[in-house]
Amino acid sequence: MMTTFDRINELAKKRGIGLRTLAQDAGLGETTIYGWKRRTPDSAKLKAVAKELHVTVDYLLGKTEKEEPVNDTRDMEVEEALNSMRSYQGQPISDEEREVMRGIIKGYLDNKNKK
Incomplete structure (x- = not known):
């Protein structure tokens, strides 16, 4: 089963974006996303990342398998x-x-x- 971090990492790679750049674009600290390997992301931060990746928070959380673009x-x-x-x-x-x-x-x- 893919974790939230795995989904974000996979989407970022598909879009040619590094995780540090993604974090900065979402208004987060450079290493924030890497921390999600060990802990659950804050909902506001996760929402900012979902917006940058043009997907729903539900997709990042694994609640749906459809990459529904926002x-x-x-x-x-x-x-x-x-x-x-x-x-x-x-x-x-x-x-x-x-x-x-x-x-x-x-x-x-x-x-x-x-x-």
């Missing part, structure tokens, strides 16, 4: 809203239902911004 701040906010809602009326929400909700939320926000 295009802008609104997309990150939609992801955060979906991440906060794991169940409804005591029933877990499936991945398919999350995708439907993602589309509804994005469609609503896009339509709202056109007015």
Whole structure:
């Protein structure tokens, strides 16, 4: 099983970015990401790294296998809203239902911004 550090390292390599550079671009100390080999990352720092890598925090944490690209701040906010809602009326929400909700939320926000 890949750790959060492994996922970040793999994505950084795919994008041709060193971990020190990635950390600096995310506003972190140069060796912060290396420390995640031994400890769990702080959520704000992990979010900054996810933003730099254009993926969701869920992907970095191994909660999903899809490298869902995050295009802008609104997309990150939609992801955060979906991440906060794991169940409804005591029933877990499936991945398919999350995708439907993602589309509804994005469609609503896009339509709202056109007015």
